[in-house]
Amino acid sequence: MLTIKNLHASVEGTPILKGINLEIKPGEVHAVMGPNGSGKSTLAQVLVGHEAFEVTEGEILFDGQNLLELEVEERALAGLFLAFQYPVEIPGVSNLQFLRTALNTLRKHHGQDELDAPSFMKLAKEKAKQVDLSPDFLKRGVNEGFSGGEKKRNEIMQMLMMEPRLGILDETDSGLDIDALKTIANGVNTLRADNRSFLVVTHYQRLLNHIVPDVVHVLANGQIIKTGDKQLAMELEEHGYGWLGINEAEAAG
Amino acid sequence: MTLAHKTPLTPLDDAFTPEGGKQLPAPLKSLRDIRSKAITGMALPNRRTENWKYSSRYLKLDPELAPQTQGTGDADYRSVEGVYRLVIRNGVVDLDSSNLPSASGVDIRRFVDLDDVAAQSVAKKLDTTLDHGTTQLAALNTARLEDGVLIRLSADTSVDKPVYIQYVTDAGASGSNYPRVMVEAGQGSKMTLVEEYISNGDQPVLVDSVSELLLDDSANITYIRLCMDPANVRHIGATGVKVGANAKLDSHCIGFGGDLRRHDLQVRLEGQGGYARLNGIALTQDRQHYDNHTAIDHVVPNCDSDENYRCLAADRSHAIFNGRIHIHPDAQQSHADMNNKNLLLSTNAEIDTKPELEIYADDVTCAHGATVGQLDEGSLFYLTSRGIDRDTAATMLSMAFVHELVGQVPLEDIREAVNTRLTDFIEASFRRAAE
Numbered sequence: 001m002l003t004i005k006n007l008h009a010s011v012e013g014t015p016i017l018k019g020i021n022l023e024i025k026p027g028e029v030h031a032v033m034g035p036n037g038s039g040k041s042t043l044a045q046v047l048v049g050h051e052a053f054e055v056t057e058g059e060i061l062f063d064g065q066n067l068l069e070l071e072v073e074e075r076a077l078a079g080l081f082l083a084f085q086y087p088v089e090i091p092g093v094s095n096l097q098f099l100r101t102a103l104n105t106l107r108k109h110h111g112q113d114e115l116d117a118p119s120f121m122k123l124a125k126e127k128a129k130q131v132d133l134s135p136d137f138l139k140r141g142v143n144e145g146f147s148g149g150e151k152k153r154n155e156i157m158q159m160l161m162m163e164p165r166l167g168i169l170d171e172t173d174s175g176l177d178i179d180a181l182k183t184i185a186n187g188v189n190t191l192r193a194d195n196r197s198f199l200v201v202t203h204y205q206r207l208l209n210h211i212v213p214d215v216v217h218v219l220a221n222g223q224i225i226k227t228g229d230k231q232l233a234m235e236l237e238e239h240g241y242g243w244l245g246i247n248e249a250e251a252a253g
Numbered sequence: 254m255t256l257a258h259k260t261p262l263t264p265l266d267d268a269f270t271p272e273g274g275k276q277l278p279a280p281l282k283s284l285r286d287i288r289s290k291a292i293t294g295m296a297l298p299n300r301r302t303e304n305w306k307y308s309s310r311y312l313k314l315d316p317e318l319a320p321q322t323q324g325t326g327d328a329d330y331r332s333v334e335g336v337y338r339l340v341i342r343n344g345v346v347d348l349d350s351s352n353l354p355s356a357s358g359v360d361i362r363r364f365v366d367l368d369d370v371a372a373q374s375v376a377k378k379l380d381t382t383l384d385h386g387t388t389q390l391a392a393l394n395t396a397r398l399e400d401g402v403l404i405r406l407s408a409d410t411s412v413d414k415p416v417y418i419q420y421v422t423d424a425g426a427s428g429s430n431y432p433r434v435m436v437e438a439g440q441g442s443k444m445t446l447v448e449e450y451i452s453n454g455d456q457p458v459l460v461d462s463v464s465e466l467l468l469d470d471s472a473n474i475t476y477i478r479l480c481m482d483p484a485n486v487r488h489i490g491a492t493g494v495k496v497g498a499n500a501k502l503d504s505h506c507i508g509f510g511g512d513l514r515r516h517d518l519q520v521r522l523e524g525q526g527g528y529a530r531l532n533g534i535a536l537t538q539d540r541q542h543y544d545n546h547t548a549i550d551h552v553v554p555n556c557d558s559d560e561n562y563r564c565l566a567a568d569r570s571h572a573i574f575n576g577r578i579h580i581h582p583d584a585q586q587s588h589a590d591m592n593n594k595n596l597l598l599s600t601n602a603e604i605d606t607k608p609e610l611e612i613y614a615d616d617v618t619c620a621h622g623a624t625v626g627q628l629d630e631g632s633l634f635y636l637t638s639r640g641i642d643r644d645t646a647a648t649m650l651s652m653a654f655v656h657e658l659v660g661q662v663p664l665e666d667i668r669e670a671v672n673t674r675l676t677d678f679i680e681a682s683f684r685r686a687a688e
Contacts, residue, residue, distance in 0.1 A: 048638050076640035088635045092653025101649070102639035109640070141653075142635075158639065 001026050001063060001197050002047075002166055008057035009046045016042045016053070018222035024166070024215075027194040031208055031233060032201045034219035035241045040201045041085060043219070044170040047199075048082040049075050063165070076102075077109045079165025083155035083172050090142035095154070098142050099124060103161055127160040131187045132180075148175040156187040167191065168199045173207035185210030205237035220246045262296040265393070268319035269429075274398050276365040278372035281398060284379060289396040295389075304387045307573045307605045308544040311487075311513040318459040318487070321399070322428035335666065336417035336447070343423055344430030345400050358410030358442075364401035364433070375403055375435060382465045382493025384548065388517045391491040394431045394463040401433035406442035406472070415445035415475075415664060420462065424454030424485055434464040438472035438500075445475040447667065452482040457512065462490045468500040470524055475663055480508035480516065481674055484541055487513035496556075498524025505662050506533040507671055509678055510541025510570055519548045522556035522584075533562035534655050536675065537570030537602070538682035544573040549591075551584040551617075560591040563655050566602035567682040577609040578621070584614050591621040596654050598628065598647070599686065644683040651679045 007020040016039045024030050034040050046053045047060065049072040060067040062078060070078060090098070104114040115123065125135045131153040143151050152172055159167050167188065173181055188198065188211050200211055208216070208230060216232040217224045218241075226232065226244060235243065270293045274285040297312060298305035305312065322343040339361065340350040346363045353361050367375060383391050404416065420432050438444060448464065460482075468474055480488060488511060496502050508514060520529045535543040549558045564572035574593045595604040608621040628650050636646035652659075655675065662668040 050634060071643075072634065072637040073640050073642050073646075076638055082638055084635070084638075088629070088631045090632050090635070090650070090653060092656035093636075093649050098636065098639070098641075098649070101645065102636075102641055105640045105642070105645075162639065 002199075003061040004058070005060075006058040007046070007055065007060060009042060009053045009055045011042070011053050015056070016222055017046065019058070020222070020224060022217065022224065024197045024199065026197060028214045029192070029198040029200060029211060031213040031216045032199065032219050033203065033205070033216060033233060033236060035246055036203065038219045039222045040219050041170050044082055044168050044199070044201050047168060048072060048080055077106060080168065081159050081162055081164030081166070082168045082170060083152070083159055085170040085172070085174065087143050087151045087155055089144050089146070091144045093142050094139060095142050096124065096138045099138075099158065099161060102158070106162060124161065127157050130160055130190070131157045132183050133157055149177070149180045152176060152180070152184060156184050160187055160191065163191065165195070166197050166199065168201070170201045171203060173202055173204060181207060182210055205233040208233045218244060220244070262299065264294045265292060265297055265314060266316045266319060267293065268316040269314065269393060270396055271319070276400070277398060278365070278367050278369050280369060280373040280376040281364055281367075284376045285395060285398045288392050292392050292396050298389055304546060304575070307571070308513070308515060308542065311542045313513075314459070317427045318429050318457065320428040322423055322430045322458055323426065324423050333417050333419075336415045337412070339402065339416060339418045340421060341402065341418060341432045342421045344432045346402055354412060354414070354416070356413070358407040359412055360403075360405040360407075361416075362403050364398070364403065367403065371403075378437075378467065379435065379465065382467070382495050382521065383463070383491055383517070383519055387546070387548070388491045388519070390461060390489045391463050391517070394433060394461045394491075397431040397461070398433060399431070401435065404434070404436045404446075406438045406444055408439040408469075409441040410439065411442065412444040415447050417447040417449065420448065420450045420460070422450070422452040422458055422460055422482065422486060424452050424456050424458040426454070427456045427458060429459035429461065432460070432462045436464070436466040436474070438466065438468045438474055440469045441471040442469070443473045445477070445664065447477045447479070449479040450482045450486070450488065452486045455483070455485050457485050457487065460486055460488045460490070462488070464492045466492070466494040466502070468494065468496045468502060470497040470499055472497065472500045474502055476502060476504040477662065477664070477667060478504070478506040478508070478516070479671070480506070480514065482511070484511040484539065486511055489513070489515045491517040492519070494518075494520045494529070496520060496522050496524065496527040496529055499526035500524060501527070502529040503663065504529070504531045505658075506531075506545070507675075508535050508543060510535070510537030510543040510572070512542065514541070514543040515546070516544070517546045517548070519550075520558070521550040521552055522558065523552050525553050525555045527556040529558045531558070531560040531562070532658050532661055534658055534675070535562070535564045535572050535574075536678055537565070537572045538567040538678070538685070539570060540568070541570045544575075546575045548577040548579065549589065551578070551580045551587040551589060553581075553583060554585045554587065556584065557588040558590070561658060562593045563595065563658055564593075564604055565596045565598055565651055565654060565679070566604050567598035568686060569599070569601045571603045573604070574606045574623075575609065576607070576621070578611070578619060580612040580614050580617050580619060582613040585616040587614060587617040587619070589617070589619045593623040594654070595623075595625040596627065596651065597625060598651065598682065644680070644687055647683050648676060648679045652676055
């Protein structure tokens with residue numbers, strides 16, 4: 001589904017990713033772990049096309065398409081979804097209006113009829129319930145005044161609505177208590193399917209107790225230095241990143 | 254070489270001060286003649302005229318704009334439900350197309366139908382709400398008076414539906430018109446007044462409109478001004494309001510840019526306990542212009558004013574906001590809050606904003622803020638990362654910028670209509686920019 005070959009990316013001339021190779025097959029959940037500053041979030045942002053990052057070398061194929069040639073919105077329509085680490089607040093645009101526009105754009109792209117307001121509301125309420133988000137949030141501005149946890153729930157709620165081919169979670173677990181973590185993990189797990197994959201970026205192993213990965217990669221200094229199964233995450237939790245010879249302070253640059 | 258040589262004075266062409274007003278009652282005809290004489294050959298504001306500094310370059314009063322605009326016969330009044338409609342076509346009141354309230358306490362009359370006594374009373378009050386030093390072209394309106402509307406509310410009269418004035422300009426041929434409205438709101442009266450300017454045809458035309466509102470004690474007037482006609486309509490408008498004790502003005506001025514768009518809103522808080530809210534939205538695109546000049550005079554103690562204007566300028570357009578607050582020496586315990594936020598939608602657009610505070614009393618609170626910004630890239634990225642195309646995302650964010658002010662328009666039907674028209678306007682702008 002996703003093939004990343006020798007990916008190099010930099011921000012304002014500073015190289016962050018230095019030759020990433022990664023292959024995600026349909027139905028797989030891959031975790032990318034690594035110390036702060038290793039390039040985990042950069043990888044997530046580059047995949048969805050954040051323009052602050054310049055891809056200097058390598059290629060990304062998504063379902064055979066050259067992802068780097070697609071605009072941000074085209075990548076989303078192709079089936080990419082990023083649950084942001086820090087979702088922005090957009091006062092004046094209601095969650096409802098935003099979600100409905102997004103969902104109907106996607107439906108149109110797939111040749112489906114747009115959802116009318118009542119059907120949309122029904123669906124949105126159902127998905128909000130799945131992540132324990134009160135329907136009142138739908139009327140508020142996008143993420144406006146949401147707590148950290150509410151923002152993360154809102155991201156997963158959007159993912160449940162959009163049903164992407166590849167869901168990318170960027171440190172979705174950060175700042176969450178255990179109940180919220182479980183709720184969010186449950187939301188993600190209901191989406192798991194043979195034709196849908198996930199890339200879970202996280203610093204800690206604990207999220208991976210609930211979203212069990214098929215493959216775990218360790219990213220350090222812009223490169224994947226080790227790949228294994230879920231055991232690898234547990235060993236990292238036990239021994240720390242130092243176990244792999246990574247100096248966290250150095251890796252963070 | 255002196256500066257004067259660089260900016261030669263352009264006199265108002267004589268074509269703009271023809272004979273006329275023959276149907277007016279004598280006192281109004283007399284006022285017309287006085288104004289006409291006073292402005293004959295007057296120098297038009299130029300870039301050294303402070304209150305036209307940014308706008309004089311759009312002020313081209315070519316003689317072809319002088320003739321009165323004429324009806325083409327194919328009336329195209331946008332239908333509006335649930336209102337009393339008053340049509341002013343090419344500056345002339347069209348009672349046949351209007352639907353006026355019949356309840357007692359509301360008196361709506363054409364100037365040309367006033368008897369001499371009533372006309373005398375109106376003539377005394379006309380032009381008294383505006384500062385003539387800063388509304389030079391309002392005098393042109395009085396000098397070209399052919400008709401006008403007097404709306405009088407008796408004490409404690411509440412008009413059950415909005416009075417909706419549609420100003421229709423036939424722009425099939427070049428010309429100009431000079432609509433005039435005078436509202437006298439008696440003690441404790443209540444009304445929503447909507448002024449909508451519409452136009453058909455594509456020739457350059459000038460609308461020079463003046464509306465004056467006199468709010469007696471405890472009167473409550475909601476004023477909604479929709480200046481959204483196409484760009485070929487050059488519009489110089491002035492609205493003057495006097496607010497009496499415990500009276501309330503709730504003003505919402507919403508407009509699109511054009512070849513020339515100027516609105517002066519001047520509010521005088523003349524009775525204690527008076528309140529004025531001034532909201533405004535101006536959108537410009539292409540090479541359009543919009544200039545909002547507001548002035549709030551706190552003349553007496555214990556009055557409040559809240560002002561919130563927002564401008565969005567796209568393409569190569571030019572938006573201007575000038576907000577003056579004048580707290581007079583006696584006006585202790587005044588509270589004035591002025592805010593102007595601006596959004597530049599293109600690097601080629603220009604926005605000039607200038608708060609002007611003159612405070613002569615010491616026990617007052619007076620806050621002001623002005624910002625100019627651009628669409629937030631982080632928000633654009635967030636929306637597009639959900640599959641929404643960039644133009645739609647930019648439109649959503651632009652509408653978010655005026656969301657609060659649109660939400661404060663008190664009538665749902667008008668609010669919805671405004672929302673749709675603003676969205677369409679912004680969408681068109683992004684579409685053009687993308688081409």
